[in-house]
Amino acid sequence: MVGAPLIELRAIWKSYGGRAAVDGGTAAPSVDVLRGVSLQIAAGEFVAIVGVSGSGKSTLMHIFGCLDRPSAGEYRFAGKDIANFNADELAWLRREAFGFVFQGYHLIATETARENVEIPAIYSGVPTQERAERSVALLSRLGLAGRLDHRPGQLSGGQQQRVSIGRALMNGGHILLADEPTGALDSRSGAEVMALLQELAAAGHTVILITHDREVAACAHRVIEIRDGEIVSDSGVAAGLGAGSRTTAPASLDAAAFIASMAEGVAHTASLFTDSREALRAAWRVLWINRFRTLLTLLGIIIGVASVIVMLAIGAGTEREVIAKMASFGTNRLYVTPGGDNTRGPGGTLSTADAQQVREVPNVTAATPFLQGHVTLRYSNVDVQTTLWSVTDEASRVLNWKPSCGTFFSADDERDLAAVVLLGKRVSEKLFGDADPVGHYVLVNNVPFEVIGELEEKGATSGDADDDNVVLTPFSTGSRRVVGTTNLSWISVLIDRLDLADETAKQIGDVLAASHLIRDFQVYNRAASVKAQTETQNTLTVMLGLIAAISLLVGGIGVMNIMLMTVRERTREIGIRMATGARQRDILRQFLTEATLVSGIGGVLGVAAGLLIGAALIAADVAAIFSVRAIAGAFACALLTGLVFGFMPARKAARLDPVVALASE
Incomplete structure (x- = not known):
């Protein structure tokens, strides 16, 4: 092999299952999917890993792409042990080094072709204009210049796969991991996709092709056969990994330089403003597409905010009326009357x-x-x-x-x-x-x-x-x-x-x-009584506000419920975002933004509803006084409700296993 290996696997094992017996039951045995796999892949190679279904080739690809970790063994990327990489470093590798081309395309249904292609660049912090130009250039090169603003449902299978390839190339696509890229395509579309992969390999990209089709595998320069989790043949080994296993073009990735730039790359991300803007855009798109469900969720927040505003306004208005009524009899008054506390004592004058x-x-x-x-x-x-x-x-x-x-x-x-x-x-x-x-x-x-x-x-x-x-x-x-x-x-x-x-x-x-x-006299403190009555009225106003706040709490529970449902429905999308380089905090921010956006919109509509109801009450001669502080407080509570009740679903989304998320329906 020429130069140091880009990817090196040393005795990799991957097992699933293995559960201890419960209440006298039978223990679930573990299943070994990979059994001591060892191989090396150099930068610039075009390698096909071929095997029947269940042979472990897709699991091997997930390990290659840092979507999964081996149960045992050592995976070294550019000489560095992946086991020592933290979550952000693995996300950076997926974002900058790898590009995934899946059999099922794995495009986000709510995003256009151009937006799907741009996803890896968003997480890399590429400026908006630059990534837009790059995505348009890639899609035009792939023959999709007229389909930029089409969503996946409006594209054919071959076109969706091209969008997937464009996304894989967005950040350079130095290592393309293609899992059955032609499996869901007709023969013509499949041939076009393979021609693209061969062209990319000729340009110096490292291409790792996973397939069960030996004819497709024959397009690669090196073929590795895997059976029952073990490598049974490797044409590169037989050929001594000579010139025939490599392209003549220089590899697109200098492994040593790439690893050297990791610390800087992990630290470089988009600004908080840019990240928040993108999260808001994506959140608004999802909420608008599911607007009827969103409206039902908003109702709880709207009712809660409006109730708080109206109840506090009525409480304040009632308090003013009570104080005004007491003022008509004099509020700051004391009385001195003749006669002492002892009824048997002198009467006094x-x-x-x-x-x-x-x-x-x-x-x-x-x-x-x-x-x-x-x-x-x-x-x-x-x-x-x-x-x-x-x-x-x-x-x-x-x-x-x-x-x-x-x-x-x-x-x-x-x-x-x-x-x-x-x-x-x-x-x-x-x-x-x-x-x-x-x-x-x-x-x-x-x-x-x-x-x-x-x-x-x-x-x-x-x-x-x-x-x-x-x-x-x-x-x-x-x-x-x-x-x-x-x-x-x-x-x-x-x-x-x-x-x-x-x-x-x-x-x-x-x-x-x-x-x-x-x-021989007594002093009656009417002022203290008035003060006590005022404090009592304040307490009643607070109680009214707390009762109304229960509605806001119910609305918050509704937000949490809908966000949990959203996470469940969009599990595959989460896996796609992770595969394209999203960090856990990116996923957390995305779903927190959605929850906060729902609560914010509900808060605005709740304030409007509260003011309209209050205006109607005032027109009906009901005492009501609106407080800017109460309105701002109710709106702030709505936002806080979104953050608090949206955090658990967002954290659940951020902690999903990428492989499990991608495999979800």
């Missing part, structure tokens, strides 16, 4: 002086004395029993309660003991109906008072209490001319910062206790 002391406590914005009494109002021949609140002019701010018509009384009214009154909405309706009460006089316990305003409607606060069934007068007037006492019913306190409500309540208690020398 509160005075306007106490209200003044409370005003001076830090974080207190206002402190209004309240004196409550029950009175009879009369207008014309109508009498109404109602509640009278005697308050200062600060009450409007403390209670967050303004007149709907007329004005609130002023500090001058308070100083002058003005006989003026503001009517609650229900009192006004009972006395005046729909008429404007401002300017009219009513009798309050037979004392004439001028109506200067009607208060805004508030509605019931709790239980039977109704703030609209009250009337308000200046504190000086009510205490002296109606109720007859200045002892307060309570003090209403407005605070600035809600987060300091507990501290402020304690300080008020300390100040009054120091003044009274006894704790």
